[in-house]
Amino acid sequence: MCSVLRSQQTHKLEATAGPSFLFRMSVVLLLVLTSSGLSVSSMSMFREYHHMKTPKTWAEAQRYCREAYADLATVETQHENNNLQRAIQKNGRFAWIGLHDDVFRWKWTMGDEDFNYDHKNWKDDGPKNLNSSESCVVMTNKGVWRDEICEKERPSVCFYEPGPSKYILVETMMTWQKAKEYCRSRYTDLVRVRNARENEEINQMLRRNAWIGLHRDLWSPWSDQSPTNFTNWNEGQPDNSGPNMTSCAAVNTSTGKWWDVDCEEEHEFICQTLIPPRTRFVLRFQSEADLTDPDIQQQILEQLQAKLEEAHELTELKLRWIQADEQTFHKKQKKKQGSASRAGD
Template sequence: MKTTLLFVLTLSGLCALSTNIIREYHYVKMLKTWAEAQSYCRDTFTDLATVHDKEDNDRLMRVQEGHGKYAWIGLYDDIKGWKWALGDKDLNDEFSNWRENEPNNRARRLNCVFVSQRGLWFDVNCGGRRPAVCYSEKGPSRYILVETQMTWMEARRHCRSSYTDLATVRNRSENNEITSLLPDRSWIGLYRRSWVNWSDETPRTFSNWHTKQPVNSGGTMRSCVVVNTTTGTWFNAHCEEKNHFICQTVSYPPTQHKTTLKLKFRSEADLNDPAVQQQMLEQLHAKLEKRGLSDFKLRWIQTDGQTFHKEEKKKKDKGLCALSTNIIREYHYVKMLKTWAEAQSYCRDTFTDLATVHDKEDNDRLMRVQEGHGKYAWIGLYDDIKGWKWALGDKDLNDEFSNWRENEPNNMMSKQGCVVMTQDGFWDDNSCMRTRPAVCYNAAH
């Protein structure tokens, strides 16, 4: 009588994405503006140099040429990167009311905004003390003037504890409503973080500023960064200056990972016989190579001292079953900030993979797992140039289900090849090098 048995097969092989990013720096002796240098580096290498830690900085120093020279690196200050405190939403192009020549960041760290009695916006240092306009989503009045003199951070804390947040201004009508309350210049919820991103869109995690840098003076905007080739320290400079520059080439060495497969089959052979087991591995190895796999190893793993286990059956088998189709996805929110590749590696080591979403039911459960956490989290969808694929099995994103936000994916700056899910369940394409939380999953049959 034939017996149906279950065995577990483990494949060890190579993964295309790795957490070990290798940066190779290239010193270029051409004189270019920061934007021209960025364009050259992207065309010829990968991008302008990114420096994530002291080890990167030490290697950057070794490629620098010429004493007393300055060379562009990829750090810059996006003076247009304004956000609203409520929801951390970007200031869009629909409405703003800056005074002429604002924002200008003409002194150090003009990262917060007040509105004048005429309704005009100014960028100023966040440490100044002034009244504030709070917003209440539940109160009888949307906008509340708080006349206590506070810094911007103190004002935000007060508004969040007593109301909803500092005021957001979405149109001229709201701006006029706020202006009508003001006896004096007062804080609103607009702010920005300075020197936060590199040219390759990765966040700054390390700095090596020269003493008293960065600083703006003389009414000029110094929003790009050079490295002194003698000291290795950084200075902010006018982006239209012409300097040498340092490019980088980024590569991802392959790293080993493990995949476990569970298969069912029928056999009359003695499956505890080592010779039978070896013969089965050889046959499986030949089939996988025929399918295009290479550089992998197969081995049996045991549970409860056995490789093979009888499966209890309620119904008679009608044929050979390769894999169960009744997959239960168990999602796990991971708070650690990681790039997409780092998140994929972590999920594969700890669970099964980054989250795969096959239908609306999956998407709804994934949204519930993310609820109450950060605004964005990596899922397993990525762009391999030929189209969008899921990390697990490199399966194509089919037409059966997707949940892109309106106007997404947009591949902004041609550098958004990985996907995040937002708290409201929609998908956005993002730069794979950004660090974000992630959602992993376990697949159970």
Template sequence: MMKTLLLCVTLSVFSVPSTRTEPFFREYHYVKALKTWEEAQQACRELHSDLATVDSPAESARLLGEVQEPGELAWIGLYDNMTKWKWTMGRPEFDRNIDYHCWQDDNPKYKCLNDTCATVRYNGLWRDEICNTERPFVCYNEQGPPKFIYVTTFMTWDDAKNYCRSMYTDLARVNSEAENTELYNLLPRNAWIGLYRRPGLPGLWFNVNCEEKHNFFCERLIPPRSRVKLRFRSGADLTDPQIQLQILEQLQAELQTNSLTDVRLRWITRDGQVFHEEKEEGK
């Protein structure tokens, strides 16, 4: 007896032009092998796509769910980037390629620590330091002279920022060589300014030295998928794996004749079966 059956096919499109806007799916892989950050990155690029990245709370939850031992540290793909520096006043983004800066040759030196803040030395050179360090600081007053106010009291960067905002305008921002010269002429020693790097990220992330060795997370980017349902009649035994393979091969050949060469097909199973009999109406 001929039966009307319903089957599902999943198409993973790799290079076929598409108007789809949904992102690639990140498939996370926890790798239990102690490596530095750079070694882990190289391994992930060889085995998968790259070190894991996280763009949403949902991805963060999925990644943390892969951790096999609670409390264990594991590398992800977050790393030091100059574009993450920001000013407390005015346009916040700091771009080393276009904005004025006067970093000392070996600075920023805390390459794997994102929670760092900038100081200006007595010679005008900038250094990055741990924000919890206590330093004197320079405020900016936009209401009247002098523009830069040197405060001798030692405070952490956050306390200095709060002080400047309560007493003046904000921690100092330096936009030119002339302003930098004016500022450092006030200084007998290193002092905080309003440049900092402190990203806010979902999840349980920690800043550690990139030379430490930890296990790590890789990601594999899975392209968007389309699910297609087909309805047809057949007298063959569709539970036979060989028959199922032949059908896939025939579908693949048909797609190729229509110039869809970069498509992969696979069956989707439901209740342990690929094919499901469709009940006729009235029966």
């Protein structure tokens, strides 16, 4: 190990982790191999996409991708969408991606519980999910439930745990989100309906439709449970509504736009694998040793690799020197005596 540091040279290392990927990080580190404080930043994975040509239903495609790769494709950013476009073969067909709209998975806001199917009171065997936009629920003045657009303004029914009356009718017209916030700030939450008796008790308070605490997430999450922060729908999409809801997403391989398609249709599909990002380490060494000596180079690599494996469990990490500007090493020129600046500043 080096303990006396006098001369300074700048070099580059290439670090390979595992058989198929590189680390690249644009940072400058002062490396002292005897230090115990060497650290490697945690890095997000990026997605690599694979176009599968054998037609399958959405569920079959999901199962195949999970067994052979990681999952059906997730697209969280425009950058990932660009990568997806480069990975698919533009044949004009649909290809499944990992987004679907589970129109039957509802939750109560209070406790965020899954919908209790022991008691349901949908109007006309709903929900209808008109134009793929109705994800909040009202109780009508007839006591039945109907899914509606959450941005509509309605009265609401709050639940009040410690009160003599558990149900509080709020006549102020609010969106579903505002109603939830109001109920949580003044009472307990938007009301939850667990049985026919509670349904009837709430219904007796109503003169018009009012929000209750039942809701769902539209087109979220992705198959790999990532949140839906980015979409690339074709104009007029999604429009999965009615009794035969077409609630799985496919990319048109020619236009790159997304469509909602009947999940039972058979189409090509896109799988994904997760790859650590490529990161470059630019390491600044200070040593009195001759760093152009191959033996010294190898010693540095072995010491650095041992430190990384010990401190960060990077057992697949492989290090090697790479050529830069026609030279492996660039020795800095000595500063003239009296220079106000220090080498490396």
